[in-house]
Amino acid sequence: DAGVIQSPRHEVTEMGQEVTLRCKPISGHNSLFWYRQTMMRGLELLIYFNNNVPIDDSGMPEDRFSAKMPNASFSTLKIQPSEPRDSAVYFCASSSSGDSTDTQYFGPGTRLTVL
């Protein structure tokens, strides 16, 4: 299996621009997580999908952030408009069922820099 795939791996953009991050979970997994990692705040859960439905988006920092999962094999995280404080590494992870004991498999991350 190819594992969780994220694109792009690196993104540099200017403040105010729209940014879209993409994730392809492991085939057969029905749970998907978006995390943000920064030096200051560590690893934070932004949103969790189960069977393509957003279950918990309480970690989404503000309305500028939105996430979608149109089907079982694709998810996007969009920031519009982007700000310098959004600079971070964004990880997507998937698990087979979302059960508490499941292993989460992480993608390699997207390093976002907003100038």
Place this chain on the structure above:
Amino acid sequence: AQSVTQPDIHITVSEGASLELRCNYSYGATPYLFWYVQSPGQGLQLLLKYFSGDTLVQGIKGFEAEFKRSQSSFNLRKPSVHWSDAAEYFCAVGVSGGYQKVTFGTGTKLQVIP
């Protein structure tokens, strides 16, 4: 709400020496506990997990961890460290029942010197 503390931000050990990384959790019921490793530029990879049964858990790459309820700890150990173990290590706690909302610690960065 659950929380996890990793008191050591950075640890340096010599290759071949033993390793123990500390993790303390806070949760009212039996927690689900995880250790993940992150190599530079990579995502996190699960080393081991505990949710019931034997309190000494074996993981990949020769790591083990012991759940001690009385101390609210889940320390990670390895008897002999290899240079390739240099990475950042994250302890995480999950909530029993419900979905897998996992809270991660702030990480411990391990440096291995020859």
